[in-house]
Amino acid sequence: MATLKGELNRELNRIKATQYRQRISRYGRKAVYALEPKEPLKFKPWFLQGIEYYQKEKGFTFEVLCPGLLRVKRPGQTTLLRTYKDFVREYKNDYLSKF
16 A cells, blocks of 8 residues: 555656746746745735726726715726725735735
8 A cells, every 4th residue: 555655646746846846847937836826915005006906907996985985987888986994805815815
């Protein structure tokens, strides 16, 4: 039984090394190392990067109505009102759960 486990582990390690080598040859060493998990962003940089992404890539428009309340105009869709607490909840439940 111990030999079977040893052989299985050797084969799995060989497959893993082969896949790793193929990723490096296909995408380059920098791209492969970029896939490793990083530290999560703090809330403020995460929030600002998200706003910038949705403005540039998706064409959203953001308008601060009052402190803690944001109007999100989505092209071709309905307008949303989001509070600061909504973003904090999304940050904690969705973003941080990936790390």
